[in-house]
Amino acid sequence: MSKLNETDIQGFVLRGYNMPFARYLFLRFEDAGRAATFIHRLLGEVTTGQRWDSGKPLSTVNIAFTHLGLSALELPDATLLSFPVEFQQGMKKRAAILGDTGRNAPESWDEIWREDRVHAWLGVNAVSLDALNSRCADMLTLMRDTDGVILLDAQDAAALVIDGVPTTKEHFGFTDGFGNPDYLGVERSSQPGQGKLNSNGTWAPLATGELLLGYADEAGELPVAPVPHILASNGTFMVYRKLHQNLATFRSYLNDHAPFYAGGKEKLAAKFIGRWRDGTPIELSPDQPDPSITQDPARSTNFTFGADPEGVRCPVGAHMRRVNPRDAFGFDGKLINRRRITRRGLPYGVWTPEGESVTDSDERGVIFIALNADFSRQFEFVQQQWINYGNDARLGNEKDLLMGNHTGHGRFVVQGDTTPTNPPFVCSNLPSFVELRGGGYFFLPSITALGMIGMGLVDPR
Amino acid sequence: MSNINGKVYAMNVITPMKPWKTGLLRILFFALWHIKPMQKDLINLSFIEFARWVIVPRRSFPFLAQGQVPEDLQYDYLLFFSNFNGTWNQYIDAFSSVLSRGLNLIWRWSEKFPGSVPITPFKEYIAQVQFDTDYYYTAYPYAAANDLKAAHIVQSSLDQLAAQAQTSTPQQFAEAYLQFVVRVQTHLGNTGEAPVVS
Amino acid sequence: MPNQNGKVYGLTILSPIIDDEQVTPSHDLQIRNYLAQLPIDEQSPFALAPGTHLARLVVMDDVIYVGMPACEEHLKSKYLIFESNCDGDLTSYLTGLAATIPEHLNAIWIHCVGYPGTTNLQAFLNYMKSCQIDTTFFFAAVNDKSVPETLRALQTQHAVADFIANHQGTDPTLLQSDFIQLLADLKSMPLQKAGAMAPDRDLKTGGRNE
Numbered sequence: 001m002s003k004l005n006e007t008d009i010q011g012f013v014l015r016g017y018n019m020p021f022a023r024y025l026f027l028r029f030e031d032a033g034r035a036a037t038f039i040h041r042l043l044g045e046v047t048t049g050q051r052w053d054s055g056k057p058l059s060t061v062n063i064a065f066t067h068l069g070l071s072a073l074e075l076p077d078a079t080l081l082s083f084p085v086e087f088q089q090g091m092k093k094r095a096a097i098l099g100d101t102g103r104n105a106p107e108s109w110d111e112i113w114r115e116d117r118v119h120a121w122l123g124v125n126a127v128s129l130d131a132l133n134s135r136c137a138d139m140l141t142l143m144r145d146t147d148g149v150i151l152l153d154a155q156d157a158a159a160l161v162i163d164g165v166p167t168t169k170e171h172f173g174f175t176d177g178f179g180n181p182d183y184l185g186v187e188r189s190s191q192p193g194q195g196k197l198n199s200n201g202t203w204a205p206l207a208t209g210e211l212l213l214g215y216a217d218e219a220g221e222l223p224v225a226p227v228p229h230i231l232a233s234n235g236t237f238m239v240y241r242k243l244h245q246n247l248a249t250f251r252s253y254l255n256d257h258a259p260f261y262a263g264g265k266e267k268l269a270a271k272f273i274g275r276w277r278d279g280t281p282i283e284l285s286p287d288q289p290d291p292s293i294t295q296d297p298a299r300s301t302n303f304t305f306g307a308d309p310e311g312v313r314c315p316v317g318a319h320m321r322r323v324n325p326r327d328a329f330g331f332d333g334k335l336i337n338r339r340r341i342t343r344r345g346l347p348y349g350v351w352t353p354e355g356e357s358v359t360d361s362d363e364r365g366v367i368f369i370a371l372n373a374d375f376s377r378q379f380e381f382v383q384q385q386w387i388n389y390g391n392d393a394r395l396g397n398e399k400d401l402l403m404g405n406h407t408g409h410g411r412f413v414v415q416g417d418t419t420p421t422n423p424p425f426v427c428s429n430l431p432s433f434v435e436l437r438g439g440g441y442f443f444l445p446s447i448t449a450l451g452m453i454g455m456g457l458v459d460p461r
Numbered sequence: 462m463s464n465i466n467g468k469v470y471a472m473n474v475i476t477p478m479k480p481w482k483t484g485l486l487r488i489l490f491f492a493l494w495h496i497k498p499m500q501k502d503l504i505n506l507s508f509i510e511f512a513r514w515v516i517v518p519r520r521s522f523p524f525l526a527q528g529q530v531p532e533d534l535q536y537d538y539l540l541f542f543s544n545f546n547g548t549w550n551q552y553i554d555a556f557s558s559v560l561s562r563g564l565n566l567i568w569r570w571s572e573k574f575p576g577s578v579p580i581t582p583f584k585e586y587i588a589q590v591q592f593d594t595d596y597y598y599t600a601y602p603y604a605a606a607n608d609l610k611a612a613h614i615v616q617s618s619l620d621q622l623a624a625q626a627q628t629s630t631p632q633q634f635a636e637a638y639l640q641f642v643v644r645v646q647t648h649l650g651n652t653g654e655a656p657v658v659s
Numbered sequence: 660m661p662n663q664n665g666k667v668y669g670l671t672i673l674s675p676i677i678d679d680e681q682v683t684p685s686h687d688l689q690i691r692n693y694l695a696q697l698p699i700d701e702q703s704p705f706a707l708a709p710g711t712h713l714a715r716l717v718v719m720d721d722v723i724y725v726g727m728p729a730c731e732e733h734l735k736s737k738y739l740i741f742e743s744n745c746d747g748d749l750t751s752y753l754t755g756l757a758a759t760i761p762e763h764l765n766a767i768w769i770h771c772v773g774y775p776g777t778t779n780l781q782a783f784l785n786y787m788k789s790c791q792i793d794t795t796f797f798f799a800a801v802n803d804k805s806v807p808e809t810l811r812a813l814q815t816q817h818a819v820a821d822f823i824a825n826h827q828g829t830d831p832t833l834l835q836s837d838f839i840q841l842l843a844d845l846k847s848m849p850l851q852k853a854g855a856m857a858p859d860r861d862l863k864t865g866g867r868n869e
Contacts, residue, residue: 411820
């Protein structure tokens with residue numbers, strides 16, 4: 001695998017920008033020709049994967065399309081029909097498979113997602129609010145000038161500011177964003193624990209085709225992609241989900257159960273997730289958080305579960321162990337290498353310290369963005385089989401405590417041993433801590449493909 | 462007609478083999494049967510309840526006279542019946558990623574078998590040689606193989622604790638009970654409905 | 660013999676289906692039709708008869724042509740495949756079927772060549788065994804438990820999980836007496852019906868092939 005052409009890949013795919021502010025603009029194409037002109041003129045604005053040797057920009061711009069959007073742009077039928085079925089259907093139609101039912105069902109989503117109106121996602125990230133506003137203003141000017149695209153809605157997201165400092169925390173108080181995989185060819189300071197496990201215990205990057213179309217994947221073949229090849233190559237698929245967090249419910253559930261757990265409240269919280277709130281993996285440090293681990297890239301993600309089959313350190317159903325089981329299913333982790341996703345996105349809403357009053361209805365949560373080469377094999381599989389079902393983890397029908405669509409009688413077992421501070425403990429009657437407010441499936445094309453779309457050069461077959 | 466009942470999927474597959482290859486396959490199965498470690502991967506895959514391979518030699522199709530026309534075949538046939546948990550794609554993905562060598566050994570004698578890696582030709586082959594189930598029954602539609610194993614562990618652990626429940630002091634019992642909970646703590650998942658199939 | 664794996668028996672039967680152009684719908688279609696209407700839950704014939712873990716009935720109407728350069732060939736008969744993973748010894752299993760669900764067996768196998776019916780048990784057993792094909796390799800995830808033992812264990816597991824959840828921090832004396840009560844409850848609890856969805860859950864069955 002040679003180095004990727006970073007100038008042809010949208011930067012959002014290759015790296016988390018690590019900028020504290022974001023605004024996601026949702027666009028609708030009113031006229032195919034003028035919308036194409038908009039895309040063509042946007043091309044120079046789109047942030048690529050090129051290294052920022054001359055310093056970090058103040059803001060970034062990236063774009064992705066729904067299938068309806070590509071259809072509104074009048075791409076040839078041969079192309080539109082060659083996209084994978086789940087992308088053609090869109091996330092809403094996949095609700096039954098994803099477990100987006102009950103309170104997570106499309107009928108209760110935010111208005112913009114209830115109908116199939118969104119054609120494109122325009123993601124702007126920025127180092128400051130000023131830079132964000134100014135870049136978004138540029139985008140609106142461009143939309144006005146070209147007159148083929150309207151803005152349906154915008155979603156702000158931002159790193160949570162705690163004690164005046166932007167952090168990588170989410171609203172429940174956990175440090176987020178440890179788990180992104182390494183991929184072959186993607187230049188990034190690779191970190192042990194972030195790719196796939198070798199049988200000798202070392203880690204290697206995943207095949208590029210697990211992230212990008214046009215490259216071999218872990219099964220030794222190209223991911224399913226639309227025709228022509230050049231439209232697909234260096235592109236990827238993106239999941240966008242607005243996940244509302246029921247903070248009051250989470251805090252009271254933890255407070256109500258902690259007194260009965262001999263390990264104490266913080267340890268119980270850590271057992272839920274698999275990391276202490278500061279991010280220390282409980283598998284590595286079962287008794288207390290350890291900043292020396294979280295701050296050491298050689299250690300913070302470098303662990304396996306094989307030596308803890310009973311979940312005595314990290315519970316078998318802990319969120320992090322469910323969504324990235326590493327070697328927990330045996331076979332040196334080979335059963336999970338084609339199920340990995342890359343996380344992007346930021347929280348929305350304002351951080352509220354513990355002790356201050358909160359309600360579930362406050363507007364807060366996380367904009368969950370995942371990138372993958374194949375929705376059904378990667379994101380949908382994780383969501384269906386590992387979040388809303390438990391068989392692979394040998395947990396029967398139990399759902400993920402944190403993300404599961406519980407109906408009030410979910411159960412989570414904290415495995416333990418006979419030592420007094422680490423007893424087995426059962427959490428019953430799980431409420432839904434997280435609810436879905438909407439989202440969609442997007443195609444995030446390469447720079448070349450954006451040019452083809454912008455200039456109307458996608459050939460009919 | 463459905464291949465699915467609750468948490469189990471019934472797969473039927475039939476593939477033709479040149480008769481001279483059948484003997485080799487029989488030797489392979491003989492070894493697989495008698496060398497238990499070779500079955501380890503199947504056991505560890507943990508989502509197969511029962512599976513069987515049946516070789517039907519070309520002259521051994523049941524013949525009952527009474528007007529039945531005898532078969533006149535060039536190939537022997539390998540029948541494969543599996544009862545697995547999860548979706549068709551999931552099952553074949555897992556097979557291909559961790560059992561490819563074993564699968565290749567079993568099916569390489571069959572005509573046109575493309576090998577189990579890469580996966581797309583393999584899936585196309587399986588889809589081609591699979592035939593659907595008319596009627597599928599399971600005594601435990603709400604339980605996967607893992608659930609069954611978990612239940613047996615809980616039952617035997619309970620039986621052990623039961624033996625001393627009457628005779629021990631409350632304190633002794635409480636200690637034994639904690640040991641019991643630790644023994645069964647990874648086997649308490651509830652059973653129920655299978656996820657929706659796409 | 661790989662038909663047996665521990666306590667579990669792997670039965671494979673291929674019964675040739677009568678080929679009679681005079682009959683409409685044809686015998687194989689009549690079998691398919693009957694099977695399509697047969698309940699798969701606790702009313703299933705295999706739930707009513709003892710000893711079946713999992714079983715399937717499949718009309719194999721032909722072999723499958725895999726394309727060039729393989730030869731194309733076809734079966735002269737269609738076959739009814741009966742594949743069962745059942746308890747114990749074959750004769751007693753088949754005898755159990757004949758004794759409990761003769762009307763279903765007869766309604767299905769009446770369409771097969773040479774089927775003698777269940778009235779003469781020995782003739783029935785001989786027929787079934789003459790259609791049997793030996794399993795070449797038989798894998799069983801669990802091979803040492805009978806159907807009733809498994810149903811019992813599933814019931815126990817459910818009750819134990821609830822018991823543990825409801826007895827956290829319970830005082831030892833109460834814990835012990837409640838546990839003894841649990842054992843008594845489990846003992847007196849009627850065994851859950853084979854083929855039924857979990858007793859306290861509303862479960863859908865079936866589904867489409869992916």
